[in-house]
Amino acid sequence: xxxxxxxxxxxxxxxxxxxxxxxxxxxxxxxxxxxxxxxxxxxxxxxxxxxxxxxxxxxxxxxxxxxxxxxxxxxxxxxxxxxxxxxxxxxxxxxxxxxxxxxxxxx
Amino acid sequence: xxxxxxxxxxxxxxxxxxxxxxxxxxxxxxxxxxxxxxxxxxxxxxxxxxxxxxxxxxxxxxxxxxxxxxxxxxxxxxxxxxxxxxxxxxxxxxxxxxxxxxxxxxxxxxxxxxxxxxxxxxxxxxxxxxxxxxxxxxxxxxxxxxxxxxxxxxxxxxxxxxxxxxxxxxxxxxxxxxxxxxxxxxxxxxxxxxxxxxxxxxxxxxxxxxxxxxxxxxxxxxxxxxxxxxxxxxxxxxxxxxxxxxxxxxxxxxxxxxxxxxxxxxxxxxxxxxxxxxxxxxxxxxxxxxxxxxxxxxxxxxxxxxxxxxxxxxxxxxxxxxxxxxxxxxxxxxxxxxxxxxxxxxxxxx
Numbered sequence: 001x002x003x004x005x006x007x008x009x010x011x012x013x014x015x016x017x018x019x020x021x022x023x024x025x026x027x028x029x030x031x032x033x034x035x036x037x038x039x040x041x042x043x044x045x046x047x048x049x050x051x052x053x054x055x056x057x058x059x060x061x062x063x064x065x066x067x068x069x070x071x072x073x074x075x076x077x078x079x080x081x082x083x084x085x086x087x088x089x090x091x092x093x094x095x096x097x098x099x100x101x102x103x104x105x106x107x
Numbered sequence: 108x109x110x111x112x113x114x115x116x117x118x119x120x121x122x123x124x125x126x127x128x129x130x131x132x133x134x135x136x137x138x139x140x141x142x143x144x145x146x147x148x149x150x151x152x153x154x155x156x157x158x159x160x161x162x163x164x165x166x167x168x169x170x171x172x173x174x175x176x177x178x179x180x181x182x183x184x185x186x187x188x189x190x191x192x193x194x195x196x197x198x199x200x201x202x203x204x205x206x207x208x209x210x211x212x213x214x215x216x217x218x219x220x221x222x223x224x225x226x227x228x229x230x231x232x233x234x235x236x237x238x239x240x241x242x243x244x245x246x247x248x249x250x251x252x253x254x255x256x257x258x259x260x261x262x263x264x265x266x267x268x269x270x271x272x273x274x275x276x277x278x279x280x281x282x283x284x285x286x287x288x289x290x291x292x293x294x295x296x297x298x299x300x301x302x303x304x305x306x307x308x309x310x311x312x313x314x315x316x317x318x319x320x321x322x323x324x325x326x327x328x329x330x331x332x333x334x335x336x337x338x339x340x341x342x343x344x345x346x347x348x349x350x351x352x353x354x355x356x357x358x359x360x361x362x363x364x365x366x367x368x369x370x371x372x373x374x375x376x377x378x379x380x381x382x383x384x385x386x387x388x389x390x391x392x393x394x395x396x397x398x399x400x401x402x403x404x405x406x407x408x409x410x411x412x413x414x415x416x417x418x419x420x421x422x423x424x425x426x427x428x429x430x431x432x433x434x435x436x437x438x439x440x441x442x443x444x445x446x447x448x449x450x451x452x453x454x455x456x457x
Binding site for chain 2: 075
C-alpha cells in the first residue's frame with residue numbers, strides 16, 4: 001500500500017527482519033514488533049511503564065523529544081544507551097521510512 | 108491444608124471476577140497471588156491509569172476497577188493466600204489438585220483456574236556481575252523485615268516510589284542510608300521526593316545522582332560497592348545493597364506443570380470452556396491463548412463466566428445447572444446477604 005513504510009528490526013540473535021508497516025492505523029513500533037512475532041514483550045501495553053520494549057535506534061532518523069514518562073522509565077531500565085528508546089513511544093509515521101532498530105537485551 | 112471448590116491462581120481482574128461467577132453457582136473460591144495485594148497488573152503497574160474499554164464504565168482508573176471488583180465479590184467471602192507464589196501442582200487419586208506455594212502453604216481443590224496474567228511478579232534485577240551470588244548475603248530486592256538493617260550501612264538504588272519510601276523508612280533504623288539513581292529526577296509522590304530532599308539537606312542521608320553501581324565487592328558477603336558517580340568511580344563501604352527497580356511478571360513454575368504452552372501462554376479449548384490439556388485445570392485471561400485471543404480485561408471476564416459453568420458440571424456431574432439471571436434471582440452471598448431487585452408495588456387505586 002502507498003501508506004506503508006519499511007522498517008528493519010534486528011533481533012537479539014542479530015537477525016534483521018524487514019517489516020512493512022502501515023502508517024494510517026495509529027500503530028507504534030512495539031505493537032508492530034509484537035504483531036510480527038518478534039520478542040518484544042510490551043508488558044504494560046504501551047504506557048511507558050515497564051521498559052520491556054526498549055530498543056536502540058541505529059539509523060539517523062529524527063525523533064520528537066522523549067516524553068517525561070519515557071525519560072523516567074529509561075532512567076530505571078537496564079542496558080540503556082544514548083540511542084535507547086521505548087518502542088511503544090515510537091509512532092509509525094511516514095518520516096520513519098527505512099528506520100533501523102535493534103531490540104535491547106531482556107531485563 | 109486450605110480446601111475450596113475453585114482455586115484461582117492470580118488475583119487480577121479476571122481472577123477476582125471468577126469469584127463472583129462461581130459464587131452465583133454457590134461455588135467457593137480461594138485466590139493465590141505473588142503480590143501482597145489483590146489486583147495484579149492493575150494494582151502493581153498502572154493503578155492510576157484510566158481504562159476506557161470496560162463495558163458501562165466510560166472511564167475508570169485501574170485501581171478503582173480493582174476496588175469495585177473486590178466490593179462485588181465480598182459477599183462470596185473468597186480466601187486469599189497473598190505474597191506467595193504457586194510452585195507445584197499435583198493430582199490426587201480422587202481427582203483433586205494440590206497446589207503448594209513457595210512458603211509451603213498447601214491448597215486442595217477439584218478445579219484450578221489459572222488467571223495468572225503474564226505470570227507472577229518478580230523483582231527486576233540490574234545487570235551487575237555476580238549479583239546473584241550476593242543475594243541474601245547483603246543484596247535484597249524486597250524489604251520484608253526492616254529490622255534486619257538496624258545499625259547497618261545501607262545503599263538503595265532506584266528512582267521510583269519504593270526507593271524513596273524505603274529511604275525514608277530506613278533512615279531511622281540503619282546507621283547510614285545512601286540512595287543512588289541514574290539521574291537527578293525521581294518519579295514518585297511529591298511528598299516523598301520533598302522529604303528525601305530534606306533529609307539530604309540535613310545531611311541525614313547521602314544522595315548520589317547520577318550514579319549507578321557497577322560492581323559488588325566482598326568475599327563472603329557484600330562489603331563494598333563500586334559506584335560510577337557522575338563519571339567518576341567511587342568505592343562505598345556498606346553492609347547491604349537494595350536495588351529497587353520494580354517488578355516484572357514471569358510465567359515461572361506454571362510453565363513446568365505439564366500444561367501445553369505456546370508463545371509463553373497456556374493453550375486452552377476456547378470452543379467450550381477454556382480448559383487446558385489437564386482436565387479440571389482451566390486457564391483464563393491474559394495467561395491463555397487460542398485462535399483469535401485478545402488480551403483484554405473484558406475478554407477475561409467472559410472467559411471466567413464460561414469456565415465457572417464448566418467447573419460446576421465437573422464438581423457436580425449429577426446436577427443440572429440452569430442459567431439464572433441476577434435480575435431475577437438476585438445475589439445470595441455466603442455471608443448471609445441477599446441482594447435483590449425491589450418488588451414493584453401492586454395496589455389498587457380507588
